[in-house]
Every structure is written in C-alpha cells, then in structure tokens.
Amino acid sequence: MSIRERLSGNEAIATAMRQIDPDVFAMFPITPSTEIPQYFAGYVAEGKVNTEFICVESEHSSLSACLGAEAAGCRAVTATSSAGLSFMNEVLYVAASSRLPVVLAVACRALTGPININHDYSDSMAERDSGFIQLYAENNQEAYDNYLCAHRIAEHPSVRLPLMVCEDGFITSHAIENILIEDDDTVKRFVGQYHPENYLLKKKNPLAVGPYGISSYYMEARVAQAEAMKNAKQVILDVAADFEKTFGRHYGLFEAYRMEDAELAVVLMGSSAGTAKAAVDELRDAGVRAGLVKLRVFRPFPGPELAETLRSCKAVAVLDKSEGFSACGGPLFAETAGALINCETRPKIIDIVYGLGGRDFTVKAAKSVYERLKHIAETGETGDVYSHMGVRTNAI
Amino acid sequence: MPYNLKEEMNKPERFHSGHRLCAGCGAGIVCRAMMRALNPKDKAVICNATGCLEVSSFQYPYTAWEDSYIHTAFENASATASGVEAAYNVMKRRGRIDPETKFKILAIGGDGGTYDIGFQSLSGALERGHDFTYFCYDNNAYMNTGTQRSSATPRFASATTTPPGAESVGKKQVQKDLTQIVVAHGSPYVAQTTLFGTMKDFHEKARKAIYTEGPTFVNVLTPCPRGWQYPAEDLIEICKAAIDTCVWPLYEVVDGEYRLTYEPKKKLPVEEFMRRQGRFAHCFRSGNEWTIEAAQEYVDRKWEELLEKCG
Numbered sequence: 001m002s003i004r005e006r007l008s009g010n011e012a013i014a015t016a017m018r019q020i021d022p023d024v025f026a027m028f029p030i031t032p033s034t035e036i037p038q039y040f041a042g043y044v045a046e047g048k049v050n051t052e053f054i055c056v057e058s059e060h061s062s063l064s065a066c067l068g069a070e071a072a073g074c075r076a077v078t079a080t081s082s083a084g085l086s087f088m089n090e091v092l093y094v095a096a097s098s099r100l101p102v103v104l105a106v107a108c109r110a111l112t113g114p115i116n117i118n119h120d121y122s123d124s125m126a127e128r129d130s131g132f133i134q135l136y137a138e139n140n141q142e143a144y145d146n147y148l149c150a151h152r153i154a155e156h157p158s159v160r161l162p163l164m165v166c167e168d169g170f171i172t173s174h175a176i177e178n179i180l181i182e183d184d185d186t187v188k189r190f191v192g193q194y195h196p197e198n199y200l201l202k203k204k205n206p207l208a209v210g211p212y213g214i215s216s217y218y219m220e221a222r223v224a225q226a227e228a229m230k231n232a233k234q235v236i237l238d239v240a241a242d243f244e245k246t247f248g249r250h251y252g253l254f255e256a257y258r259m260e261d262a263e264l265a266v267v268l269m270g271s272s273a274g275t276a277k278a279a280v281d282e283l284r285d286a287g288v289r290a291g292l293v294k295l296r297v298f299r300p301f302p303g304p305e306l307a308e309t310l311r312s313c314k315a316v317a318v319l320d321k322s323e324g325f326s327a328c329g330g331p332l333f334a335e336t337a338g339a340l341i342n343c344e345t346r347p348k349i350i351d352i353v354y355g356l357g358g359r360d361f362t363v364k365a366a367k368s369v370y371e372r373l374k375h376i377a378e379t380g381e382t383g384d385v386y387s388h389m390g391v392r393t394n395a396i
Numbered sequence: 397m398p399y400n401l402k403e404e405m406n407k408p409e410r411f412h413s414g415h416r417l418c419a420g421c422g423a424g425i426v427c428r429a430m431m432r433a434l435n436p437k438d439k440a441v442i443c444n445a446t447g448c449l450e451v452s453s454f455q456y457p458y459t460a461w462e463d464s465y466i467h468t469a470f471e472n473a474s475a476t477a478s479g480v481e482a483a484y485n486v487m488k489r490r491g492r493i494d495p496e497t498k499f500k501i502l503a504i505g506g507d508g509g510t511y512d513i514g515f516q517s518l519s520g521a522l523e524r525g526h527d528f529t530y531f532c533y534d535n536n537a538y539m540n541t542g543t544q545r546s547s548a549t550p551r552f553a554s555a556t557t558t559p560p561g562a563e564s565v566g567k568k569q570v571q572k573d574l575t576q577i578v579v580a581h582g583s584p585y586v587a588q589t590t591l592f593g594t595m596k597d598f599h600e601k602a603r604k605a606i607y608t609e610g611p612t613f614v615n616v617l618t619p620c621p622r623g624w625q626y627p628a629e630d631l632i633e634i635c636k637a638a639i640d641t642c643v644w645p646l647y648e649v650v651d652g653e654y655r656l657t658y659e660p661k662k663k664l665p666v667e668e669f670m671r672r673q674g675r676f677a678h679c680f681r682s683g684n685e686w687t688i689e690a691a692q693e694y695v696d697r698k699w700e701e702l703l704e705k706c707g
Contacts, residue, residue, distance in 0.1 A: 023486045026479060050490065052482040057520030061475035064517070067468050068443065068479025073487060076479065094468045200441045200464040201484060203497050210467035211456035221456075 002180045002247070009140045009172035012179060013079070013105050013165065014039035016147035019187040021049045022103075023074035023194075026056050026065035030084035031117050032169040033107035037079060059084035063091040063102065070100040071209045073199030075151060077102065081169055082109035085123040089130070095162040096131025097225055098209055101154035102162040104132070105147065108270075109169035110357040118358020119169040121269065121322040124298075125331045131225055133163040133232050134299040138255075138273045140177040142296075143167040145249060148182070149239045151191050156239075158231040168271040170358065182247055190246050233300045253302035255294045256309050258284060262291025264373040265310060265347070267336050268319035269295045272354075272361045276319075279366035290370050295332070303339035310340060313347040314377035317369050319389075320353045329353075329386040348376050354389035365389060399596040404432055408462075410440075415460035416452040420628025422618035422635075423449045423506075425591050426533045426598075430502065431463070433602035439463060439499045443477040445509030446470035448540040448620075449533065471513040474521035474530060477503040481526040500606050501528040506618075507548035508538045511574050522581040522611045529605045532574070533618035543623040547572040550643070551694065552687045553675045555623070560678035565687050570694055578613040579649045585610075587648040587657075590617035592635040597646055597657060604648070617644040625674025637669040642699040647706060654705040663699070666692045 007015065014036050017025070027037035037053075044053045052069075056062045059080050066076035080088065085106055095102050111122040124134060133153060137143040146165045154163040167173050182190075198207045213221055233253065240251040255273070258280050259265060266276055273294035283290040293309060295302075310316055318337075320330025329337075333351035340346045352369060355361045369389075376382050410431035417424045427449070434440055440463040444450045450467045453460040468476045481501050487493045503521075505514055510532040518530060537555050538544040545555035551570045554560050558567040579586050585608040587601040598616070605612040619626065619634050626634055638644040639658055643666060646658035667688050670676035679687040 023490070024479060024482045026482070050486070052486040054478060054482050054524065056475060056478065056524070057516060060472060061478070061517050061520055064468055064472035064475035065479030065482065068466060068476035068481075069483040070479075071466050072441065072480045072483030073492070074483040076483075090469055091472065098468070200466060200480060201487060201493060201499055202464075203439075203494060206439070206462070206464040208454055208459045208461060208465045210450075211454045211459070212451040213456045217456050 002182045004178055005181045006176050006178050007140060007181070008035070008174050008176050009137070009143045009167040010035035010107065010174065011039055012140045012144035013147050013167065015181060016144050016187070017077060018043045018049055019184050020151065020191050022051055022077045024052045024054070024066065024069035024076040026054045026062040026069070026076065026078050028056055028059045028062045028080070028084065030059065030081045032109060032173045033079045033081040033084070033105065035173070036105055036107070059087040060091060063088045063095065063104070066102040067091065067095055067098065067100050070102050071098065071199065071207070072201045073196055075194040077104070079105035079107070081107045082111055082123045085127060086111060089127065092127055092130035092132060092162070094210070097221065099160040099225070099228070100162060101151070101160055103150045103154055104162065104164045106164045106166045107169045107173040108166050116357040117169070119171050120356045120358070122356070124164060124166050125322040125324065127164070128299060128331060131161060131229070132299060133161055133229070134166060134297070135163065136166045136269045136296055136298060137172060138271055138294060140172055140175070141179040143172055144179060144181070145243065145247070145251065148187060148191060149243055151194070152239045153232060153235050155194055156235045159228050159235050161228050161232060171271040186246065190243070229300045233302065236297055251296060253297045253305055255296065257292040257294065259291035259293065259309055261289055263289040263314045263377060264370050265291045265293060265313045265316045266319060266366070266369055267293045267295065267310070267316060267332065269298065269321065269332065272319065272321065275361055275363055276366045278363045279370065282363070283367065283370055288370065288374070301335050301339070303335070306336060307339045307343055311343040311346050315373040316347045316349045317373055318349065318351045319369070320351055321355045323353050323356060333386070348380065348382050350376070350382050350384070351386045352389050353387070359390060399599055404595070404599065407432055407436055410434070410462040411453070412460045412462065414458065416455065417448065418621055420621035420626070420631050421448070422535065422591050422620070422631060423533045426531065426616050426618055427453070427504070429595050429598045430504070430531050430602055433599055433606055434500060439497060441466065441480050441499055441501050443473045443480060443501070443503040445473035445505030445514055447506040447509050449504065449506065451540065470509055472517050473503045473505045473509060473514055474517040477501050477528045478521045478524065478526050481528055502531065502606070503528055504531045504533065506539065507532060507534040507536060507546045508540070510534070511548045511572050512546055519581065522578060522583055522613070526611055527609055529612045529614065532613070532615045534615055535618045535620040535623060536571070537620070537623050539620045539623045548574070550691070552679050552691055554678060555675070565678060565684055575613070575615045579652070582652070583611050583613055584608050584651055585612040585648070587613070588615045588617070588644065589646055590635040590638055590644055591632060592639055593632050601648060623675065626672055630672060634669070634672050637664065637672060640664045641666045641669040642695055643669045645699060645702050647702060654702070654707070656702070656706040666695050
C-alpha cells in the first residue's frame, strides 16, 4: 500500500535509498544535497538499512569508493551538487567507461562564480558528456519515482552505465510536497537484487578493471559504451512501463504537455515545467495553441522522438537553465536544434537562457516566452536566436 | 613463520613476466614480493594508482596479475580500496561471500600517486581505518611522465623539472617524510624497506602489514633506471648503498613503537649512494662539493632522530 507523506525531494530520495537498502553509500556533504546522506545516516543509526555507510574526505573519493564497491560486486550510491559534481568529473568518466552502474543523486546547483548555492543546471550540464545516464524531475514525486527506476536502468545487462538522478537544488530538494511513497516490499520487489556477472570479489574468475587501452582497442571500447547509451533508451521505456504497471504513474523520455496540436512550444527541464504548464493552461483558455515539452531523460538524448513531437510546430523556444558559453546558445538548445535539423519541415527555434543561480521563473515570464513565439510564428522573424531572460542591465 | 627462500620461490607466481616494466625497474620486484607475502590460499584485490606499474602491467587485453585488480585513476587508489573494503564487509554481512574465502585488499602506487596527488585519498582511508595495506613503490619522482620532481625527490637530485644548471644544483627541497606522516595517523603497522638482495626484510614486513588488521603501510624505496640513471644490473647495489648510508633506513612501527630492523655495521658516507646515479652527477662537479656535505648533514640528522625514536 502506498502512503501519502509530506517530504522534501532530498527526503524522498533518501527514502527510496532506504527502501532499496544499497550495499555501499560513500558520502561527502555539499549544499543542497547534504540532507540525503544525513537522512541516510539516521537510517543506519536506527538499523533500518544494512548498508556500509562510509564518510569519505571528498567527492572525488566518494565516487572513487563507489567505483571500488561496484567493481567488487555491490550496489553503490552517493549524492552531490555543484562543485562536488565538478570535483567528481574525472571519476564520472571512469565510472561510465568501466561500465560500473553507480547511482548518483544530484541536487543541481549553480557552479562558481560568483559562488552561489541555488539552482541551475550548470553542474549536471557540464557532465553531459561523461557517459552517465541523466534523469530529471519536475517535482518531489518524480525525483522519488526516478530513483526507484534508476538501478534497474543502470544495471541492465545491455546498459551497465552509471546514472544521475537529478533534482532541482532547493526548489525540489528542500521544498516539501505531499507525495506518494510506495511500500517497502513492493519497492524491493520492483528494484530487485543486483547480481553482476563478474566482480572483483568473485570466488572463482578474478576480474581486472581499468586497463590501459592503446589505439587499437580504445575506439572499440568507446563505441561499445556509445552503444550501451543507445540501448539505455529502450530500457528506460521498459522500466517505465513496468513502473506504471506496478505503481500506476506514467513516465516516458519526456512529457509532452498539451502538444497534440500545438503551434507554439517551449522545451525545458525540471521544476520550471510546473510554472510553464500554468502558463500553457492560461494561454489555451485564451485560444492560443501553446504546448510544453519537459525533458525527463537528457542522456540518452531523445532526439528523434523530440523531433517528431516538435516538427509541426511553428515556433519553439528552448529554455536553458545553464549557460554553456558557446556564444550561440545553451546545451539543451544545441541538442534540440540538432534533433530537428534533418526534418523536412521544422519550426523556427530560439534559445532563452534563464533562471541562473536561482533567478526566479514566473508564470508571467513563461507567458512572455509564448508571446515572443507568437510574434515569430506570425512574422517568421526570430529576432535574437540566443538571449537571456530578465537580466538587469545596471546590476554590475 | 621464518623466511625460507626456497619455500617462497616455490609458491605459484601471482605477478607474471611479460609485463612491460623496464629492465632494472624495482616495481616488478615489489609486486612479485608483495604477492608472495600472501598466504597462497588467500585471494587479493589490488587497487593500483595510475603510473608506470598500471600502464605496464594491465595493457588491454593482457594482465600480469593473477588476482583481481582495479585501476580507476591516479589520485584515488586508497579511496577505491576503501570502496572494495566496504563491499567486502557488506557482502560478508549479507552472506554473499563464503566465509571460508578470505580476500586481502592491497593498494599500490608510486610516489606521485602516494606522496602527492593521492595523499588526501591515502590520509582519508588511513583515518577511516579500512582494513587494507598500501604499498608505495617510491622511485623518487614522477617517472611515468618522464622524471619530473615529486615531494619524494631528494634534495639535489636532477629531475626534468629541477635540472642542474648555472643557477641550479637540482631539487631545492628535501623529501617529504611520508612514512612518519603515516605513523602520525596512528596506523597499526608502518614500515620502510627496499630491494637489497635478500627479500627477507621486505617479505616479513609485507606479511606483517597484510596480516595486521586495519590500515597498514609499507614504503619501498624502488629505484628507476631511467630516472636515477644507473645501469640496470646495479639496482640491488644502489638499494644496499641506500640502507648502508642511512639515506633509506629500514625500520617498522608497530602500534606506534619504532623498531630499527637494520643497522649498518659501518655507516657509509652519503656519496656512496649518490655517485652511483646520474641524477646526482652534478653534485660531484667542482664547486658543488657543498651539496654532498649538505646531503650528509641532512641524512645524519634524520638518522639521529630515528635512532632516538627507536630508543
């Protein structure tokens, strides 16, 4: 029996971890992810989990310890944010290329500088090429649900890739919502046990992990990893189908909100979707054919599926909550535009970078984006393809 | 169990020939001896920092290691070992490892991966008290990248980042005393050894380290023919000179108690160690005699300090 409970995103993720009872949790604190290991330390103290909980001396070491544990044959988890994720950077790539399915909860937060503790995706977007699968959540329920799916996706034999469960720092991680928590036994049955084929602590057949790979092998290893990321897409959908059967909530690669006949569409990720949906509803009431695409899965990027959903729109705005400093748009824009490039007909598409370092995003702001899209649809003129929302000209 | 050479040499090899380490490199000897120190029935997981040893012993699709082995990065061998140890604990607790099968967790890195870039990770793992043994093959510089100075490089040694010249007599600073820093962590067993002919000293220390519960550490002075510039066949003679000049004293620290394990009958002047190696050649040039005196002064002071600690 599921129960309704008031939980923050961090507590929801920690609860999922308690229910899964992972073998190893290696932690190092950083705002706003810190509560996750803190809640978990409480479960350890009360004997609610049988996990080996180790408090290491840095994020580099927390992920390194997870790699050692995963390779040794265990389910290993950790959590981090911002600079902590950046400090893991090197090891993220090692996790993915060693095909060690660590699950990493990320409470996404701006990168320095200036130093800032609030939400944007500069941390997780900087790691988009690390080889991790990335799932994003709009709210606390989705953060919890994504976590329940995470191990099954990551550990699937055709995937074997590490995975980030991303929630929005403070907005999701700390805000308390009334969500459905599934019962422990059903969760345990749904997630299942981890039985890797080969591992360091196997009685017979020792394992060697992390070789030097010269040019005659390196590329094949990388292509095998790329194939695994392609395979992840179907596994994510299969796990979502089983999730829906078990728990009744539907998930895909993205959520297409009122997109059936949409002419004007916004593409974004995370908690801003709630705000944008309110704007879409108001506009629909006023007869505007507005729609929204909220990405759940950024890696693997659902390019063909996204193109299919967007190609008959007249104008699309991608809202990037990180600044990629490419001088021509953020990462979500580049990927979305790339997905549409070979469509026979495609919408005009612009990028708006918004919400950096926790800058607020309102229904009014969302409506102004659709206003701009309406003008583009009518005139065919995009104006600035790459712009920033709500920047104060006299602030600095 | 007393050391028996014949018995030890009859054990099945656990670090195989065919690796790509240089002729005259000490690291291969360290690995063979380290693996020989294990009880044959015990299994091992080796956690190796990036370095010469890693790229030479595990080049896909070949491995020189008979036991399970993991390399993840340069600075995190101890953190990786922490994770393996955590996994071992929880798998035993959850009944996923048969209690008869004993694994020993060994970490190994050069001085770069141990004294410097891996120092934080080592310190963290020592403080947390994981049951593992760290072997440092200290070859006194970053050899894998071509002999750049490290914090283990002795004063006056030439490295590619501390070349001697009109304004330079090699490295300016003395080496970091990592062994004593590890002792300060409260590790139950810490030792220094090297490769000086008989492997008895190495073997006994390695065994004690591996079979003492908790985080233990063995620092092995491990010559590098490329970086130290000596003929490959001189390796053992250089190590003998290191212990007889007291440049690298042999001692162990058991639960904080220091014990000297070798005292030279006649303490040789430091130049006996230095003149065998091209990296100190400039010290013997006219006008640079003071460097040998200064090196001697430093070795004497450290030796006296050690004798005092050993009571």
